[in-house]
Amino acid sequence: MCGIVGYIGSREATSVLIEGLSRLEYRGYDSAGIAVHDDGEIKVRKFKGRLSVLSDHLKQEMITGTVGIGHTRWATHGEPSDRNAHPHTNVAGNIAVIHNGIIENYMKIKEWLIEEKGIAFKSDTDTEVIAHLIDHYYEGDLLKAVFKAIEKMEGAYAIGVICKEEPDKIVAVRKDSPLIVGLGKNENFIASDIPALLKYTRDMYLIENDEVVLLTQDEVKIFNELGQQMDREVFHVTWDAEAAEKEGYEHFMIKEIHEQPKGIMETLMRRLDKEDNIVLDGIKLTKEDLDKISKIYIVACGTAYHAGLVGRYAIEKFAKIPVEVDVASEFRYRDPFVDENTLFIAISQSGETLDTLAALREAKRKGARILSIVNVVGSSVARESDDVFYTWAGPEIAVASTKAYTTQLVAMYLIALHMAMTKGTMDRTKYNKIIHELKTMPEKAQKILDNCHMIQKLADAQFNNESVFYMGRGLDVNVAHEASLKLKEISYINSFAIAAGELKHGTIALIEDGTMVVALATQDHLYDKMLSNIQEVRARGAYVVGVAKEGNKEIEKSADVVMYIPDTMDELTPILSVIPLQLMAYYIAVARGCDVDKPKNLAKSVTVE
Numbered sequence: 001m002c003g004i005v006g007y008i009g010s011r012e013a014t015s016v017l018i019e020g021l022s023r024l025e026y027r028g029y030d031s032a033g034i035a036v037h038d039d040g041e042i043k044v045r046k047f048k049g050r051l052s053v054l055s056d057h058l059k060q061e062m063i064t065g066t067v068g069i070g071h072t073r074w075a076t077h078g079e080p081s082d083r084n085a086h087p088h089t090n091v092a093g094n095i096a097v098i099h100n101g102i103i104e105n106y107m108k109i110k111e112w113l114i115e116e117k118g119i120a121f122k123s124d125t126d127t128e129v130i131a132h133l134i135d136h137y138y139e140g141d142l143l144k145a146v147f148k149a150i151e152k153m154e155g156a157y158a159i160g161v162i163c164k165e166e167p168d169k170i171v172a173v174r175k176d177s178p179l180i181v182g183l184g185k186n187e188n189f190i191a192s193d194i195p196a197l198l199k200y201t202r203d204m205y206l207i208e209n210d211e212v213v214l215l216t217q218d219e220v221k222i223f224n225e226l227g228q229q230m231d232r233e234v235f236h237v238t239w240d241a242e243a244a245e246k247e248g249y250e251h252f253m254i255k256e257i258h259e260q261p262k263g264i265m266e267t268l269m270r271r272l273d274k275e276d277n278i279v280l281d282g283i284k285l286t287k288e289d290l291d292k293i294s295k296i297y298i299v300a301c302g303t304a305y306h307a308g309l310v311g312r313y314a315i316e317k318f319a320k321i322p323v324e325v326d327v328a329s330e331f332r333y334r335d336p337f338v339d340e341n342t343l344f345i346a347i348s349q350s351g352e353t354l355d356t357l358a359a360l361r362e363a364k365r366k367g368a369r370i371l372s373i374v375n376v377v378g379s380s381v382a383r384e385s386d387d388v389f390y391t392w393a394g395p396e397i398a399v400a401s402t403k404a405y406t407t408q409l410v411a412m413y414l415i416a417l418h419m420a421m422t423k424g425t426m427d428r429t430k431y432n433k434i435i436h437e438l439k440t441m442p443e444k445a446q447k448i449l450d451n452c453h454m455i456q457k458l459a460d461a462q463f464n465n466e467s468v469f470y471m472g473r474g475l476d477v478n479v480a481h482e483a484s485l486k487l488k489e490i491s492y493i494n495s496f497a498i499a500a501g502e503l504k505h506g507t508i509a510l511i512e513d514g515t516m517v518v519a520l521a522t523q524d525h526l527y528d529k530m531l532s533n534i535q536e537v538r539a540r541g542a543y544v545v546g547v548a549k550e551g552n553k554e555i556e557k558s559a560d561v562v563m564y565i566p567d568t569m570d571e572l573t574p575i576l577s578v579i580p581l582q583l584m585a586y587y588i589a590v591a592r593g594c595d596v597d598k599p600k601n602l603a604k605s606v607t608v609e
Contacts, residue, residue, distance in 0.1 A: 002100035003029060003072040004179070005196050006160045006170050008217050009187025013037075014063050017070030018055050020189070020196035025051060025598060029072035031085035034058075035096035036068035037167040042096050046071075046085035067167055069160040069190075071098035077106070078124025088128040090135035091119060094164035095142075097134070099127040100192055101157035101177040109133060109152060130159060138163070143214050146171045147227065150212070156354055160190055170215040174207040178352040178380065181205040181213055181220055183234065188215045194237055194376075195395060202237040206378045235378055251596045253398035253490070257582050258449055260403045261442040264575065266392035267407040268438055271414050276435045278418045283371065283387040290423050293343045296323045297368075299331050299359045300347035303401040304408060306482035307373075308347050310574045311412030313475055317571065318426055319419035328355035332362035340367035345415075348372070349396060349404035351379020360384060373411045375404055389415060398597045400490050402582050405482060406445070409575050413438060437568055441575050444566040448579045455580055458545065458561055459587030463491075465516045469507070470497040470581075471537075472520035473530055476547075479574045480520055483581035490599050491589040500533040513541035518581065520547045521555055522565065522573040534558040545584075547577055 003024030007016040017034045032054045033046025043063050047053045051072060071086035078084040087096040103109070106126035113119045113132050121128055130149065137148040142163045156176035163169070172179060172190045182189030182197035182204055190213070191197050194204065207213060210225040222230045249255035273279050296315060298308035305327055312323040326336070328346075338344070344363040348356045351374035360381060364370055372385035375393050382388045391407035417434060420426035468487060470480035480497035488495040498507050500519070511517070517537045521530040527548075535558055538544055546559030549567045556562055563584075565576040589596050 002074050002192065003196065004069075004098055004100050004158055004160055004190065004192040005071075006069040006098075006172065006190035006215070007187070008067045008168075008170050008189075008215050009184065010066055010217070011187065013065050013068035014058055016189075016200070017068055018051070018058065019199060020191060021051055021070050021072050023195040023198070024072060024191070024193055029074050030080035031073045031075075031082070032071065033073075033085045033087055034063075034068055034070040035087040035089070035098075035162060036063050036065040037162065037164070038063050038065035040164075042089070042093060042162060042164050044087055044089060044093070044096060046082060046087065048081050048085060067162060067170065069096065069098045069162055069170065071100075076102055077126045084123045084125050086127060088123060088125065088131045090131045092135070095131050095135050095138065096162050097127060097131040098160045099130055099157055100159075101175070102126060102155045103129060103153050103157060104155035105153070106155075126155075134161060140165070142166050142169055142171050143212070146173060147212060150175070158192060168216055172207070172213040172215065174211055174213075175209060176354055176357065178350075179207040179213075181207060181215065181222075183220065186217055188217065188220050190215065195397075198237065204235045204237060205232045206235050206383070208383070209380070250590075251398065251586075253400055253402065253596050254586055256396055256398055256403045257579070257586065259394065260406050260579065261446045261449070263391070263393040263403045263407045264410055264445060265442040267410045268414070268441070270392055272435070276432065278414050278421070280387075280389065280415075280418055283389065285387070285419065285422060287422050287424075289369075290319070290321070290419055292341050293321060294341040295337075296321055296343045296345060297331070297336065297338070297363065298323060298325045298345045298347065299328045299356060299363075301328045301353055301355055303405045303482060303485065304347040304349060304353075304356075306478060306485065307405055307408035307412060308345070309478040309481070310409055310475060311345070311347075311416065313478070314413050314416035314571065315419060318416040319423055320425045321419065321423075326359075328353065328359040331359040336363075338363050338366040338368045342366075342368040344368040344370050346370065346372040346381055346385065347374075347408055348379075348381050349375045349393075349401055349408075351376045351381040353381070357381060357384070371415075373408055373415075375407070399599055400486055400585075400596075402486075405578065406575055410438070410441070413572070434569065434571070437572055440568070441572065444568065444576055445579055447566055448576060449583075452583050455563060455583045456587045458563075459584055460591055462516060462543070462545075463588045463591035466494060467510075468493055468495045468516045468518065469510070470495070470518040470520070471500040471503065471533065472497075472523075473500050473526040473533075474523040475570065475574055476520035476522055476526075476530075476577065479577050479581070480518070482578055483518065483585070486582055486585040487588065490585055490596050491592055491594055492600070493588070500530060503533055503536055508536065508540065511537050511540040511542050515542045516545065517542040518545045518547065519559065520577060521552070522547060522549055522577050523570050524549075525570065527552060527554075531555060531558060547580060549573070
């Protein structure tokens with residue numbers, strides 16, 4: 001959430017900032033603004049609404065400076081408005097700040113600034129205190145003033161700062177919120193994510209936690225919290241910038257849904273050798289390591305959490321190790337039992353999810369071994385883990401995650417199979433059968449996508465439902481939760497998921513004529529029980545959308561419409577069964593006129609608690 005861009009060089013800063021911010025729109029925001037050194041002053045322009053509001057204004061006003069900072073804000077403190085938008089300045093307007101994150105002790109600092117300095121605040125944000133605090137310590141050296149200010153600040157933040165008296169500098173800080181530096185020829189950049197800078201450079205510094213950066217046109221200096229200058233290797237971005245473009249699709253989300261066969265194949269095949277043995281590169285989980293593990297925690301948020309639910313099933317079934325799945329935002333507050341015999345698996349698409357990072361650090365502090373599944377190379381979660389499994393989904397721009405989820409599932413299956421073979425809890429015949437079936441997943445996923453028109457037709461007929469619920473048994477329950485999340489986050493339909501066996505324990509009271517129920521029935525050993533559950537809701541007037549394997553035609557007698565997936569092993573159905581439900585959510589949201597890629601109130605990377 002929130003986007004940060006900064007530029008210092010010889011180009012016109014305004015155009016660079018707007019271009020960079022446009023590449024970060026997927027992160028979610030409600031206002032946008034810039035601050036640029038121009039004609040001996042810092043000019044700040046900021047507006048509520050989409051970036052286009054700011055961009056249209058700047059077309060009418062020439063701001064020609066070559067140093068500036070820009071921001072897209074996702075409201076945490078104070079409503080979305082012009083005055084709460086970033087950048088924020090001190091009273092004199094000679095210091096401007098952009099900020100991603102939360103200053104947890106901002107009220108204490110604000111009260112002190114009001115009482116001791118008599119400062120009249122212009123906004124309701126926590127960010128404004130940063131500008132006034134830096135101003136309090138400023139004595140002609142911006143870098144020193146920033147160092148002193150952050151000593152007083154508590155929370156999670158990435159900030160960018162410029163000062164009228166030092167127009168040849170940008171100072172940036174990273175504490176628990178993502179920040180990168182882009183390196184150019186006679187120009188340098190800051191940003192909160194790589195896509196913002198790919199038009200200008202592929203050479204980056206990945207800024208570590210508690211580091212402060214001083215940028216000039218010709219130089220970048222990185223300091224640790226003690227003020228010592230740090231050496232840093234250049235990270236060269238190899239993926240194609242075109243991967244972050246829509247390439248003819250109406251929305252990023254539908255493009256990313258259609259990219260899933262490729263993501264599944266890449267994530268799978270890059271981990272198999274010629275004999276189909278799983279190769280986990282730098283992950284060294286020996287039999288001795290696994291024998292010591294008494295418990296595994298899988299911790300994540302949102303869609304990644306739902307992938308973890310499937311991962312629990314796979315690890316317990318294949319490797320016979322007990323697994324607990326926890327929501328990252330709750331994990332560290334319940335004082336979980338973690339020790340040196342615990343394996344902690346963190347799942348995060350961005351690798352910057354603050355709740356997941358905080359849980360990871362808590363587990364690490366207690367002695368756990370950390371294995372992460374992430375999509376972004378060099379991200380915070382990856383850097384702070386003992387072992388990393390990178391998915392190969394490619395850039396995911398739409399706020400609603402799709403291809404990250406299916407590649408996370410593949411990663412979980414491979415990790416579970418590797419554990420099983422290492423521990424000796426699975427024979428080679430069973431292993432070969434599962435691997436062979438996994439290798440058919442890209443083709444089978446493509447088959448579902450090729451038949452998407454039927455799903456679109458269903459969505460066009462059912463888009464006006466205001467309440468939808470999903471049900472399933474076994475692994476289907478986990479997919480039901482993910483499918484329900486997809487629908488609610490992009491269409492704003494009130495949606496929830498239950499285990500079908502829980503129907504009679506309360507939920508069935510909500511069923512009435514026309515209630516839309518999505519019933520997943522892909523588990524062969526639970527198929528008959530699911531048919532009975534479908535009959536229960538159908539008898540009370542529900543409109544039933546079934547999801548089943550090809551060949552299981554009995555469901556047609558009970559469901560109003562059925563979406564079929566190619567036949568596969570029960571254990572692997574989540575990879576396929578989620579795809580028609582992603583498509584259904586997408587087409588329903590489009591039919592309702594929703595902003596599919598940037599749903600209201602949501603952000604791609606949740607970097608605040």
